[in-house]
Amino acid sequence: MTTTAVLAQAQQRLSNAELLADDPLWLTLIKVVVLFIVVMLTLALLVWAERRVLGRLQNRPGPNRAGPFGMLQSIADALKLSLKEDIRPARADKWVYIMAPIIGGIPPFLAMAVMPFGGEVTMFGVQTALQVVDLPVGVLVVLACSSVGVYSIVLAGWSSGSPYPLLGALRSAAQVISYEIAMGLSIVGVVLFAGSLSTADIAAAQSGGWFAWILPISFVIYLISMVGETNRAPFDLPEAESELVGGFHTEYTSLKFLMFFLAEYANMVVVSAFATTLFLGGGAVPWPLSAIADNALSSGYWPLLWFGLKTALLIFGFIWARAALPRLRYDQFMKFGWKVLVPLNLVWIVAVTALRVLRNAEGVTSGQRIVIIGVAVAVLVLGSLLLPGRQVADEEPQVPLAGSGYPLPPLDLTVPTPPRQRRTVRARAEQPREAVTASGKEAGDGNA
Amino acid sequence: MGLEEKLPNGILLTTVEKLVNWSRKTSMWPATFGLACCAIEMMTTGGSRYDIARFGMERFSATPRQADLMIVAGRVSNKMAPVLRQIYDQMPEPRWVLSMGVCASSGGMFNNYAIVQGVDHVVPVDIYLPGCPPRPEMLLDAILKLHAKVMDEPLGPARAALKAERGERTELIPSSVRYAPRGAGK
Numbered sequence: 001m002t003t004t005a006v007l008a009q010a011q012q013r014l015s016n017a018e019l020l021a022d023d024p025l026w027l028t029l030i031k032v033v034v035l036f037i038v039v040m041l042t043l044a045l046l047v048w049a050e051r052r053v054l055g056r057l058q059n060r061p062g063p064n065r066a067g068p069f070g071m072l073q074s075i076a077d078a079l080k081l082s083l084k085e086d087i088r089p090a091r092a093d094k095w096v097y098i099m100a101p102i103i104g105g106i107p108p109f110l111a112m113a114v115m116p117f118g119g120e121v122t123m124f125g126v127q128t129a130l131q132v133v134d135l136p137v138g139v140l141v142v143l144a145c146s147s148v149g150v151y152s153i154v155l156a157g158w159s160s161g162s163p164y165p166l167l168g169a170l171r172s173a174a175q176v177i178s179y180e181i182a183m184g185l186s187i188v189g190v191v192l193f194a195g196s197l198s199t200a201d202i203a204a205a206q207s208g209g210w211f212a213w214i215l216p217i218s219f220v221i222y223l224i225s226m227v228g229e230t231n232r233a234p235f236d237l238p239e240a241e242s243e244l245v246g247g248f249h250t251e252y253t254s255l256k257f258l259m260f261f262l263a264e265y266a267n268m269v270v271v272s273a274f275a276t277t278l279f280l281g282g283g284a285v286p287w288p289l290s291a292i293a294d295n296a297l298s299s300g301y302w303p304l305l306w307f308g309l310k311t312a313l314l315i316f317g318f319i320w321a322r323a324a325l326p327r328l329r330y331d332q333f334m335k336f337g338w339k340v341l342v343p344l345n346l347v348w349i350v351a352v353t354a355l356r357v358l359r360n361a362e363g364v365t366s367g368q369r370i371v372i373i374g375v376a377v378a379v380l381v382l383g384s385l386l387l388p389g390r391q392v393a394d395e396e397p398q399v400p401l402a403g404s405g406y407p408l409p410p411l412d413l414t415v416p417t418p419p420r421q422r423r424t425v426r427a428r429a430e431q432p433r434e435a436v437t438a439s440g441k442e443a444g445d446g447n448a
Numbered sequence: 449m450g451l452e453e454k455l456p457n458g459i460l461l462t463t464v465e466k467l468v469n470w471s472r473k474t475s476m477w478p479a480t481f482g483l484a485c486c487a488i489e490m491m492t493t494g495g496s497r498y499d500i501a502r503f504g505m506e507r508f509s510a511t512p513r514q515a516d517l518m519i520v521a522g523r524v525s526n527k528m529a530p531v532l533r534q535i536y537d538q539m540p541e542p543r544w545v546l547s548m549g550v551c552a553s554s555g556g557m558f559n560n561y562a563i564v565q566g567v568d569h570v571v572p573v574d575i576y577l578p579g580c581p582p583r584p585e586m587l588l589d590a591i592l593k594l595h596a597k598v599m600d601e602p603l604g605p606a607r608a609a610l611k612a613e614r615g616e617r618t619e620l621i622p623s624s625v626r627y628a629p630r631g632a633g634k
Contacts, residue, residue, distance in 0.1 A: 051501065060496035063504045066474045073504050076474035080516070083468055085540035087513060241480070246511035253513045253540045 016129040016200035017136070019120055023128050030123075031132045032113070039112055043265045047074035050319050057323040078258060086254040091161030100159060101252065101259035104152025107145035108266035114138040115273045116200040118283040118303030130283070130303060131200060138199035139187060142274050143180065146229060149267060150176045153231075153248045156260070160251040168247030171237050171330065178337045179228035179235075182221055185345035189218040189352050190278045203282025212279040217348045219279045221341055223317070226271040228337065230264065232318055234325035235333060272314035276307055283307040465603040472516065472542060473595045479515035480508045481535060484522025486549040486581040493584040503591065512538040517594075518571070519587075523551030524564040536571045544598070546590055547573045549581050556580060589623040596620065 048063065048071055055062020063070035088097060118130030135141055150173055157169020191197060193214065194205035212219045228235040239247030249260045276282060283303020328336070354376070358369055418426070478500075482490060494500050494508065509515045512535045524532055536545065547567050550556035553576045555565035567573060574597065577590040600618040602608040 051506070055499070055501055055506075058496055060499040060501060062499075062501050063506075064502050066504060070502075070504070073474065076471040076504060079467070079471035080475045083471065084516075084542070087538075087540050241510040246509070246514065249514075250511045251513055257514055 014120065015134075015204065016116055016119065016131050017134040017198060019127065019129040020131060020134050024126065027123060027126055027128060028132065035112060035132055036109060039109060039266065039269065042269060043262055044074045044078070045071075046265050046269065046315065047077065047261075049315075050322075053316065053319045054323050057320070081258040081261075082255050084254045086256070087251075089161055089251050092251065093159040093161065096155050096159035098256070100152050100156035101256040101263070102152075103155065104149055104263040105259040105266070107148045108263060108270045111142045111145035111270045112266075112273065114141050114199050115307075116203045116277055116282050117307050118301065119204075119299065121300055129200070130301070134198055134200045137197045139191065139197045139202070139278075142199070142270065143184060143187075146176075146267065146270070147180060149263065152260075152263065156252065157248040160248075162251050164245045165248050165250045168239060168244045168250070171244075172231060172248060174334065175231065175235065175237060175337075176229055178334060179225045179341075182225040182337055182341040182345060183229055185342065185349065186218040186222040186225065187278060188345075188349050189215045192349075192352060192356065199277050200282075203277050203284070206281040206284065210279060210281045210284075215279070215352065217344070219275075221345055221348075222275055222279065223314075225337075225341060226275060227318065227321060228333075230267045230271055230318075232264075232268065233322035234327050236327060237330050237333060268315060268318055269311065272311045272318070273307070275314055276310040280310045465601075465607060466599075468603060469599045469601055472601075473598045475504045476516045476544070476591075476595070476598070477507045477509045477514060478505055478517045478519050479512050479535060479539065480510050481518055481532075482521045483524060483528065484549075484551065486521035486552070489581045489584055489587060490519055490521045490548065493587050498584040498588060500588070500591075503595070505591070512536075513540060515539050516542070517544045517546060519546045519548050520552040520567045520571075520573075521548045522581075523549075523556065523558050524567050524570065525562050526564060529564050529570045532567070533570050542601075544574045544594060545571050546594060547576045548579075548587060548590070550578055551580070553578065592623045592626070593620045596626075 051073065052062040052064075052070065063073040066072040066076050088094065113132040114135055116129075116131045116134065121128060121130055153172045153176070154169045157165040157167075157172070160166070190202060190211050193211060194202040196202060196205070231237075231239065237243075239249070244250070249257055252260060283306050285302065285306050355373075358364065358372060364372075417423075482488075492498060494506060500506055505517075512518075516539070518536060518539065520532065536543070545567070547553045551558055551563065552567045553573075555563050557580070559565070564570060575590050575594045577586060579586050582590075597618045597620075600611075600616070602611045
């Protein structure tokens with residue numbers, strides 16, 4: 001092996017952070033602009049794709065008149081919205097009302113900056129990585145950006161000066177905050193395994209196996225909470241049309257509404273890209289293809305393709321869920337978040353930590369490990385038997401039969417059968433006179 | 449936002465006008481507003497057999513603030529008239545009104561004290577659609593004719609004056625003729 005080859009191999013082991021550290025400013029600017037344009041185009045495509053896919057899932061063609069396959073539909077939507085009259089309600093708080101959509105539109109784009117699309121490439125003669133910036137706390141940056149997005153919703157609802165947006169905003173705030181806890185907890189397992197909060201390091205740590213396989217429960221909880229986090233169906237309670245008209249953006253028109261529209265879809269892209277980074281190996285090529293030419297498809301610009309495909313798959317999941325599932329009731333939704341996802345997550349984190357400690361501990365044989373795990377499982381199973389079962393109410397709640405001041409018939413009212421004597425008298429009366437005279441008794445009994 | 453109407457009248461303007469009109473035609477979001485039996489037909493038009501989504505119109509917006517087209521689907525009672533007017537007032541410009549069915553257009557068979565004799569007493573109507581109730585095909589035909597009208601809409605007063613001077617009017621060709629497969633019916 002020549003010296004250059006050894007040097008090249010040594011350089012390949014550079015992490016994204018080291019590669020990005022000596023990026024010239026112009027290269028960073030180019031990356032930022034390209035990323036922005038790509039995300040904007042993705043959004044335009046995504047709005048169209050969602051409507052088309054929804055259409056196909058509902059056995060109809062979907063938008064197909066604007067441009068080839070209706071692909072210009074979202075362009076037309078954006079252009080039309082930006083050319084509409086801009087209405088500001090008289091009771092709106094002017095500056096907050098204007099700032100809210102802007103606050104909502106920026107964070108998703110910020111969060112995209114830390115996504116590790118790929119590893120080392122040479123761009124315009126400079127050695128760099130397919131990422132705008134790699135922060136040592138990249139994961140926290142993404143979480144922080146999605147939290148800032150809540151401000152936009154709350155402020156929009158509050159500043160509109162109208163009850164529906166306010167209710168929608170309150171719902172949304174409660175929902176996003178509670179699902180962010182579940183989301184943050186599902187990331188804890190990943191961070192434990194990767195040993196880093198940097199998104200590039202997490203993606204690189206999955207070369208031995210995706211965290212989706214290693215931490216399946218974390219993955220599933222993340223998938224559920226990311227739908228709650230982005231206010232998408234079936235968790236789209238803040239904009240439930242049948243209850244809250246348009247939710248927090250009821251009073252918004254024109255460009256400001258367009259900003260909310262974009263922010264929602266950009267958030268979908270961000271959480272999907274984040275899931276790809278955390279659980280699906282980032283830009284790493286999927287298994288059967290990774291065998292080709294010693295993982296050559298994971299180097300250079302190839303990761304962009306795999307990252308994009310994985311993200312697109314997750315976004316398709318969003319659309320599928322929207323087409324397939326009805327909206328949840330608000331209390332059930334909150335109960336699910338706080339009483340199922342969060343405790344399950346906590347137990348899972350403890351279990352994962354215990355397993356890791358057990359695996360790394362020295363002087364413990366594999367037999368002992370199995371015994372310890374077995375005892376823990378047995379304790380859990382026996383403990384679950386001690387849990388009190390849900391109390392089933394014996395009596396159905398009843399309408400008060402007395403004391404309401406209003407005459408009500410008893411709810412268990414059954415019409416009593418008339419006494420035998422009266423029955424026969426009535427039967428005789430209802431019968432034709434001839435029948436009674438001919439064979440009175442038999443006919444009466446038969447009719448009764 | 450009204451910016452486009454302040455553009456100077458020149459060569460570029462016809463192209464801009466076409467683009468603006470195209471975008472308005474292509475993404476005309478109806479307000480969710482059903483009044484009577486015509487609304488059932490309107491919903492059917494949104495269903496998978498007729499699929500109004502093909503024209504980018506499946507986003508029935510719940511809030512009038514984001515709607516472009518009000519389909520008055522059904523008879524308008526005197527009680528409903530102020531509500532209808534308020535919804536119309538809440539819609540941002542440019543906005544269109546489609547009077548669906550004979551009841552909305554002229555009172556129809558309800559020639560009585562309770563029903564507004566034509567919704568044009570309350571709001572300006574862009575296109576009238578007869579039928580009791582009109583079938584989804586008829587609604588689609590009316591929508592396509594409205595699209596044709598929108599495509600010919602002048603951008604600003606200068607263009608409007610020019611068009612009026614030239615005597616240009618939108619020719620409302622039935623959709624069955626306009627969109628007939630080539631060579632059919634000959």
